[in-house]
Amino acid sequence: MLYKLASVAAAGASAILLASCNAQGQAAPAPPPPQVSVAVPLKQTVVDWQEFPGRFEAPEQVEVRARTGGFLQSAHFTEGSFVKKGQLLFTLDPRPAQAQLAAARAQADLARRELQRAEELLKAQAISQEEYENRRAAFAVAEAAVRSRALDLEFTRVTAPVSGVVSDRKVDPGNVIAGGSSQADVLTTVVSVSPIHFVFDASEGQLLERLRNGAGQGRVQIRLQDEADHRWVGRVDFLDNAVDGRSGAVRMRAVVQNPGGFLRPGMFGRARVESGAAYDALLVPDTAVVTDGARRAVHVVAQDGSTSLRPVTLGPLRGDLRVIRAGLKPTDQVVVGGVQRIMPGQKVQVRTVKLTPASAPAEAARASPPPAASVATPATGA
Numbered sequence: 001m002l003y004k005l006a007s008v009a010a011a012g013a014s015a016i017l018l019a020s021c022n023a024q025g026q027a028a029p030a031p032p033p034p035q036v037s038v039a040v041p042l043k044q045t046v047v048d049w050q051e052f053p054g055r056f057e058a059p060e061q062v063e064v065r066a067r068t069g070g071f072l073q074s075a076h077f078t079e080g081s082f083v084k085k086g087q088l089l090f091t092l093d094p095r096p097a098q099a100q101l102a103a104a105r106a107q108a109d110l111a112r113r114e115l116q117r118a119e120e121l122l123k124a125q126a127i128s129q130e131e132y133e134n135r136r137a138a139f140a141v142a143e144a145a146v147r148s149r150a151l152d153l154e155f156t157r158v159t160a161p162v163s164g165v166v167s168d169r170k171v172d173p174g175n176v177i178a179g180g181s182s183q184a185d186v187l188t189t190v191v192s193v194s195p196i197h198f199v200f201d202a203s204e205g206q207l208l209e210r211l212r213n214g215a216g217q218g219r220v221q222i223r224l225q226d227e228a229d230h231r232w233v234g235r236v237d238f239l240d241n242a243v244d245g246r247s248g249a250v251r252m253r254a255v256v257q258n259p260g261g262f263l264r265p266g267m268f269g270r271a272r273v274e275s276g277a278a279y280d281a282l283l284v285p286d287t288a289v290v291t292d293g294a295r296r297a298v299h300v301v302a303q304d305g306s307t308s309l310r311p312v313t314l315g316p317l318r319g320d321l322r323v324i325r326a327g328l329k330p331t332d333q334v335v336v337g338g339v340q341r342i343m344p345g346q347k348v349q350v351r352t353v354k355l356t357p358a359s360a361p362a363e364a365a366r367a368s369p370p371p372a373a374s375v376a377t378p379a380t381g382a
Contacts (some may be wrong), residue, residue, distance in 0.1 A: 035349040037337030038301050041282035041328055042355040048316055049221075049272040050209070054200030056256070058191035058265040060162045065186060066092060068155040069179035072171060072187075079168040082261060083160045083190065090158035090169075090187055092177075097156055101149035108142035115139045155179075164192035165261060191265055194258045198222055198234065198271060201249035206275070207239075213276030220254040222269045230272055232256050232263065282328050283321040283355070288336045289314065298328070299335035305347040307335065321355070 066072075071093040077083055118135040121127040160166070167189040171177060177185040198220065202210070210218075217237060221230035234256035243250045254271065256263065288298050289312070297309040310332070315323030328334070333350070335342065342348055 033305065033347045033349050034338060034341040035351060036299075036301070036335050036339070036342060037353045038333040038350045039284075039336045039353045039355050040331060041284050041324060041334060042321065042357065043330055044281060044283055044318075044357065045278050046281045046283075046318060046323060047278045048213075048275045050202070050206050050275045052200040052202060052252075052271050052273060054198050054269060054271055056263050056265055056267045056269065057197045057199050057253075058164070058193060059195070059197050059255075060164065060190075060192040061265070062161045062190050063186045064089060064158060064161065064188045064190060065184045066090065066155065066158050066177055066179035068092065068097065068152045069177055069184075070096060070156065072173050072175050072177055074173050075169050077166055077188075079166065079188075081166060083163065083166045085160055085163045087160045088157055089160055089166070090173075092156040092158070092179075094153060094156040097149065097153040101146070101153050104142070104145040104149040108139070108146050111135070111139040111142035158187060160190055162190055162192050164190045165264075166190050193261045193264065195234070195255050196258045196263050196265070198254045198256050198269060200252055200254075200271060201247070202252050204243055204248050204250070207243065207250050209275055215274055215276050218274030218276075220256065220271050220273050222254075222256060222271045224267065224269050232258075232269070236273060281315065282324045282330060283318060284324060284328070284334050285336050285355070286317060286320055286322040288334055288339060289322055290339060298324075299339060299342060299344070300328075301333040301335060301348060301350055305350065307342055307344060307346055307348055309344045 073091045073093045075090050076088045083089070115135045115138075118127060118132045122129070122132045169188050171185050171187050175185075177187075179185075209215075215236075217235050220234045220236060222232040222234070223230045224232075234254045236252060237255045238251075238253035240251040252273075254273070284298060289296050290298065290309070292309055292311065295311045296314050297311045299307045300310045301307050310327055312327030313325040315325045317323070333352075335348075336353065336355070337351075338348075
């Protein structure tokens with residue numbers, strides 16, 4: 001028991017002696033400043049984009065009807081194929097129209113001969129001027145009947161009104177169709193597909209952004225639902241003249257090149273549309289941005305190694321880089337690595353790195369979550 005008490009006393013004396021030495025000599029060394037990575041903002045010309053869901057529509061869609069009635073004799077197209085304007089699609093039995101044209105021509109010949117006799121009789125004052133005028137009018141009516149019957153004969157050949165993709169036939173050969181009225185049988189439909197329209201709705205806020213930025217007829221890039229990249233390109237060509245009071249949206253349309261007719265009316269797509277002109281911007285990694293209350297800020301390192309929080313105004317993402325609209329200078333040393341290890345005002349050891357351009361626009365768009373509705377999204381290099 002006495003041995004244990006002596007040991008404890010010796011240990012206490014050693015601790016007191018050590019403390020006395022530290023008090024009389026140097027204090028314990030302070031921990032070294034944390035090491036962080038810094039870089040100047042990346043300078044790049046960028047374009048802001050807005051994303052919209054929408055669907056493709058045919059610039060022209062025509063229901064093909066016969067302009068005259070009769071017996072549908074034959075069809076001359078492959079269903080679902082591309083047809084050119086003026087290409088023969090259907091043929092009606094032409095014989096009734098041919099007979100009516102022949103009768104009209106015979107009536108016109110008779111009216112012409114009667115008019116010639118009337119001219120001779122008028123010179124001899126054998127008929128009145130009134131009777132002569134009646135025969136001249138009868139001849140004009142007969143000529144008009146010939147032209148009408150000739151049109152009926154021409155209308156027995158039903159041709160494609162526009163170039164595009166033809167649907168299936170709605171009426172088979174062998175049927176008698178009415179023709180020449182709004183209730184006439186629809187024989188088939190033809191839709192033009194090259195180029196094709198992409199139609200979407202923009203919110204009032206997005207419309208205001210476009211108008212204030214002078215976007216006008218901006219570029220459009222579209223991806224289909226099974227595509228990762230925006231491979232289809234076009235330009236905005238139409239902005240409706242009013243905002244829908246019920247939905248608060250305005251209808252917009254883009255013309256998209258469609259070589260080969262791959263895109264079809266009704267297909268769904270997501271479009272990126274330019275929301276303004278290209279501008280020079282500073283970009284930093286999005287991970288360098290921190291929250292300072294209601295503000296967003298980045299850590300900036302001074303020449304003496306001290307850090308400070310710099311409030312910034314954020315723009316859209318481009319890949320993993322964030323556009324900084326205001327708050328930074330091109331020469332600022334921004335902390336891009338080790339942000340979580342420092343406090344404002346603390347001195348740091350710096351390791352300088354260089355920022356590289358962000359990923360391609362299509363990859364940036366793929367990294368962003370798809371919008372549930374029309375939302376403003378990434379900027380891309382001009």
